[in-house]
Amino acid sequence: MEDFNLNNQNMLINVLHNWNGLTLEQLFRERWKAPKKLVHEWRMSKEVKLNGHPVTWSTILQQGDMLSIPIMDTAENAAVQATNLEIPILYEDDWLLVANKPAGMDTHPSQPGDSHSLINGVAYHLQQTGQICMIKHIHRLDQDTTGAVLFAKNRLVGSMLDRMLEEREIKRTYLALVEGILHTREGEIKEKIGRDRHHATRRRVSPTGQTAVTHYRVLNRDQKRNLTLISCTLESGRTHQIRVHFSHLHHPLAGDTLYGGKRIFKRQALHARKIEFIHPISEENMIIEAPFMDKPEIFDANL
Structure with missing residues (x-):
């Protein structure tokens, strides 16, 4: 996913072949099905750019164009306390990540002041790697269930993954x-x-x-x-x-x-054990497996 990177809190995206002929409006509203509020914010801010220049939303996209989208949601992560829980990160790019949840840990804080949930550990990982972004879990696991949990790093991908989960496009x-x-x-x-x-x-x-x-x-x-x-x-x-x-x-x-x-x-x-989905931005087929973490082992001797 080397084509994606942050620049002054804007996300840079290489326009895919699959988007050829789409207008900017169609990309956001029809292909990505982005939230109306978010699309309105971006339209009003005039910060969405193509090849470094502001463009109208009727502009037609071509493969090789560089699309720049403002993040504008960094403050949403302020409420998540970062805690060093040594959470294994199974996959990560600028848009999302998959973490391997240990046993005995909630996916998110179960009560005020709780700072030892999976999302707190993921927030620490983001802090240590210099990433200033929101973090949102797309699904949950029970406290004593281990394995892969998917997180979004911004509102756009968060809404896209929520819809994909609801429409059964994410296989666990x-x-x-x-x-x-x-x-x-x-x-x-x-x-x-x-x-x-x-x-x-x-x-x-x-x-x-x-x-x-x-x-x-x-x-x-x-x-x-x-x-x-x-x-x-x-x-x-x-x-x-x-x-x-x-x-x-x-x-x-x-x-x-x-x-x-x-x-x-x-x-x-x-x-x-495994999570499979089509990446909402790159449209790559993602298959991510979570290794076992139990000591003593529960599953390994039975495979």
């Missing part, structure tokens, strides 16, 4: 160890999920809940320990979805005591 693949032996090679769980009235943090399968679909595939069966290693993808992103669905099938995740699993491990055996 999870690995889980469930109790018992699953005999079917693959399957689909379509059970609605709602809150559990009797437990503040737990969810349950409920006919009045939100639609939730989990696809799974068996990777390995550990007969000796009576565990099955599975790969999962979601059509929805409900709280605790994988945990609730497999508990409902009487195959709770190993270590997931909240949903009936035995304390085989110190946490539920769930890892966000």
